[in-house]
Amino acid sequence: MTNPNTTDEQEAPLDPTLERVRRKMLRLLIISSSAIVLGLMAVVYSIVYRVNRLPANTATPAASEREEIAPAARQSIALPSGFTVESTAIGGNRILLFGRTADGQLHIVVHDLATGKTVTEIELK
Secondary structure, three states, rough: OOOOOOOOOOOOHHHHHHHHHHHHHHHHHHHHHHHHHHHHHHHHHHHHHHHOOHHHHHHOOHOOOHHHHOHHOOOOOOOOOOEEEEEEEEEEOOOEEEEOOOOOOEEEEEOOOOOOOEEEEEOOO
C-alpha cells in the first residue's frame, strides 16, 4: 500500500474487521444523507406552501359587492338625535364614536368605513 506504483488490482483484500467497519460507515453515510435530503425537502415544501397560500382578504369583491361599498370620503353617519361626540377611535376600517345623547345617556356608535353602514349602536346605562 505504501508503494505508489501498485495498481488497485494488486491490493490485498481488506481484513474482515476493517470490512465490517467500512460497511458500517457506508450504512451510516446513507442514513445521514437520507435524513438531510428529507429535511431539505420538508423545508422546501413548507416554503412553497406558505408562498402559494393566499390570505382570504386579498380576494377582489364581486361586482355586486363593489356597488355597495361607499368611498370613505363621501360617507355620512346617521347619529341619534342630539348626539354629542366626546371621543373617537379608528381600528382597521371601523370608526367608533363615543358620546352622549340629548338626555345625557352614554352611547357608542360603531361605523364600518368599507361598507358605509353603521355596524352597531350601544347604549350604556
